[in-house]
Amino acid sequence: MGKETNNTIQTFWVILGNFSAFSFVMISSMLLSRYFNKEDYGTYKQVMYVYSTLLVVFTLGLPRAYGYFLPRVSKEEAKDVIDKINYILMGMGLLMSSTLFFGSDLIAGFLNNSNLGISIKYFSLVPLFLLPTLGLEGILSTYKKTFLLAIYQVVTQMFVLLFVVLPVLLLKGDVNSAIIGFTIASFIKFILALYLKYNPVKEYNKTKSSITFKNVFTYTLPLMGASIWGIIISSSDQFFISRYFGNEVFADFANGSLEIPFVGMIISSTATILLPVFSKQAKENTIESKKIMIDTWRSVLTKTIKLIYPIVVFCFCFADVIMVFLYGDKYVTSGLYFQIKVIINFFSIAAYGPLLMAVGGQKYYYNVFMYGALLLIFLEWLSIVIFNSPKAILIVSVICFIGRTFCMLFYVSNYFKIKLVDLLPLGLILKILLPAFIFLYPIRIGLENFGLNNLLLLSISGVLYLIIFGIWSVVAKLDYAVIFQPLINKIKR
Incomplete structure (x- = not known):
């Protein structure tokens, strides 16, 4: 503990x-x-x-x-x-x-x-x-x-x-x-x-x-290869839109086509902390060390879902309002890009990277990104030929991201010799997602009838959502205290 x-x-x-x-x-x-x-x-x-x-x-x-x-x-x-x-x-x-x-x-x-x-x-x-x-x-x-x-x-x-x-x-x-x-x-x-x-x-x-320098490059070069394919993946939709749809569409896309920053912060922050932890346990390579790794991974995943999913649902339901509030009325089109991209955040919760890096999964990591990049480029090009729409490019990008995520989770399940479905707390996910959507859409529809400006609409909706979901978290026994208690104890000391 x-x-x-x-x-x-x-x-x-x-x-x-x-x-x-x-x-x-x-x-x-x-x-x-x-x-x-x-x-x-x-x-x-x-x-x-x-x-x-x-x-x-x-x-x-x-x-x-x-x-x-x-x-x-x-x-x-x-x-x-x-x-x-x-x-x-x-x-x-x-x-x-x-x-x-x-x-x-x-x-x-x-x-x-x-x-x-x-x-x-x-x-x-x-x-x-x-x-x-x-x-x-x-x-x-x-x-x-x-x-x-x-x-x-x-x-x-x-x-x-x-x-x-x-x-x-x-x-x-x-x-x-x-x-x-x-x-x-x-x-x-x-x-x-x-x-x-x-x-x-x-x-x-x-x-x-x-x-030695050789040790460093032996570890990092497969990661570099995977990262090169990763940057091709992350930049391919930007390239196609920049080249085929012009600066103004790219500006709309650049503002809207982003993952929710809070999600990225939580995922990258947990990954930063987990890599040294997993690296040390992987070096020991015992049954006990593997148990520590899977318990730590599951604990982090559960906490991440509790923190991220309520935020993701809010951003999905208010995507257009958020974009106009941030960038002005001329970027209202960015709202649809943002809503499509937000879907990624429902699947980016698993910090699989540190575990694969610590247990020697660099080659598999590389292969997933390489084949994923080649498939993505082909499908995005095909979407231009068939639909000629920047939105279609983004939809393809989201679908491919989900596919890569499940490939990585498959490796994790094999490493720990457990079923893929047992890696994910499906009951917890349903306890959060369904009520969150049920709470939010009536809140938005009801408040829009009052003609509120974007700041008030987001603020009042956020407060009401926080109160209602807070009550639900107690009823459903979601136990958010386990996340924040260590911080509270640290402040008290």
């Missing part, structure tokens, strides 16, 4: 850090989408799309290596491991920056946007600064110092907001002004991250580690 409580607290800090990062990103997006016209905003989003697409290729899967190797070595050896991975990340950052600078015009032509080339050139220094910051969460979660991650996220995202948005709002800057500000903020993140990476082991003398 003590370890589970500690994991809950560590996860809370990671979620808090991710939430602060998301909040600042959303604020900047809300402001920029209102200040820029759709064409300029689409260009800005395309720059970020190019960066996120190439990032996975150039990071070589290295950020995940911290959480895998550090639990397996002493703190004296940890300095050497951190050094090795940092050196590679710095070299890859330089290579990625060079690729963006010299390949900017080629990328602009590929995405059919003549204004994109110069913006990418201004942006090209960012990878040099940001790649060495990656993996910080893996280090701090290994040594139970994720509270530092929360502080880092808040401080650095404040700088991003200031340097990106203020030049645009106060100095009437353009897209390139925002990108220059982003570059300056990235340099600040670089300095702070390098300091924090060594903070947990700063009091220990450096000792040569048994972990």
Whole structure:
């Protein structure tokens, strides 16, 4: 129970850090989408799309290596491991920056946007600064110092907001002004991250580690391959829409086609905490260690469902209202994209990644992403030929995501030698989903008759939903106290 409580607290800090990062990103997006016209905003989003697409290729899967190797070595050896991975990340950052600078015009032509080339050139220094910051969460979660991650996220995202948005709002800057500000903020993140990476082991003398560069690449290269296919998967719908439907449709799609941020925060935060835990247990490889792993996995899955599903249902029912509230009336079309994409969050609850990474499932992980990417590209191309609709592209993307998720769960069930259906708490899922939909739709229909603005509609609906679902959680014995009690006890102490 003590370890589970500690994991809950560590996860809370990671979620808090991710939430602060998301909040600042959303604020900047809300402001920029209102200040820029759709064409300029689409260009800005395309720059970020190019960066996120190439990032996975150039990071070589290295950020995940911290959480895998550090639990397996002493703190004296940890300095050497951190050094090795940092050196590679710095070299890859330089290579990625060079690729963006010299390949900017080629990328602009590929995405059919003549204004994109110069913006990418201004942006090209960012990878040099940001790649060495990656993996910080893996280090701090290994040594139970994720509270530092929360502080880092808040401080650095404040700088991003200031340097990106203020030049645009106060100095009437353009897209390139925002990108220059982003570059300056990235340099600040670089300095702070390098300091924090060594903070947990700063009091220990450096000792040569048994972990070699070869060991690092042996672990990370399959992950890099899977990540390359993963980025193809995540960017394929963006590519098809950007190329075949233009900047304005891409702007609608970019705002609406996103998973619920709170869900991503919870999933990524639990994954960050679980990888070091699973890595340590997998190294022991005993019956008892496997029991600890499956019990931990099930506990996390149950808590995740309880936290995520009520939020997902709310966002699904109010998708159009949320988009207009965030981005303005001109982005009402984004609501339908958002509603379709939200369906993914009903299936993204299982943090299978850390378990596969810890028990040697990298090859299977790679194969699922490779075949999944090839199938997705074919089906999305086919949807353009048959339907010629950006919405059809997104529907195909959601269906393929669900298929990949069940392939991963199949591996987990085989590893623990249990049936796939026994992995999922179907009774709990039904206890949450059906009542949530039954509660929400009457609330929305009833309040819309009062002609409320979007803020009031979301606020009042949210409060009523929280009260009614809270009562239901007591009646149905959903036991939310088990999630929050460790945090309450920590605050009391």
